[in-house]
Amino acid sequence: MNRTAASLRTGTRAGSGRGGHGWQLILADLALILFLLTLSALPAAEAETGRQLAARAVQEKAAREATRPAAEIAAAQALFRPVAEGPSLGAWLEAQAPDPRATLTIFAVHRPGGEAEAWANAETLAAEARAAGARVRTIITAGAEAQIYASLAYDAEVDGPGGA
Numbered sequence: 001m002n003r004t005a006a007s008l009r010t011g012t013r014a015g016s017g018r019g020g021h022g023w024q025l026i027l028a029d030l031a032l033i034l035f036l037l038t039l040s041a042l043p044a045a046e047a048e049t050g051r052q053l054a055a056r057a058v059q060e061k062a063a064r065e066a067t068r069p070a071a072e073i074a075a076a077q078a079l080f081r082p083v084a085e086g087p088s089l090g091a092w093l094e095a096q097a098p099d100p101r102a103t104l105t106i107f108a109v110h111r112p113g114g115e116a117e118a119w120a121n122a123e124t125l126a127a128e129a130r131a132a133g134a135r136v137r138t139i140i141t142a143g144a145e146a147q148i149y150a151s152l153a154y155d156a157e158v159d160g161p162g163g164a
Helices: 003-010 022-049 054-067 089-095 115-131
Strands: 078-080 103-110 136-142 147-153
Touching: 089 115, 103 115, 115 136, 115 147
Parallel strands: 103 136
Antiparallel strands: 078 147, 103 147
16 A cells, blocks of 8 residues: 555545644534534523523614604705795795695704704794694704704605604
8 A cells, every 4th residue: 555545544644744634623523513502502591581682682673673664755845944024934835736745844953052942943833834734744953053944845654743
């Protein structure tokens, strides 16, 4: 028998007096077995403690939030900005073509510390729009410059607070 055939049978390399990689393969197999045993024990640990693992809880929360309808804001069909000597929001809405599918979104942007004033201005416009028969949604956000305006658009219907 030649030296190569003997080395294949014994697991050694030709010209090498050392053994092959047998111990490394055994160690890799044992690590894989330990991993699989640990993985298979996780559902039993959840059932025993009655608690969910953090990763599963995060996945379930993300799934719940994904099913929650998001507010969809369409491109404005008409835009209202209050200006001195300009029409009121009610008068402006009367000049628009009436459409029950349209939603009026009031955007109030405030500087830091101006939240209360932005809310009061937005509520004044919202009350005027509701009196004119419009469905109203209000969005208040922080920004570099205080401003308020209203957008009339055909948004997707979103049930919840803010709709009239």
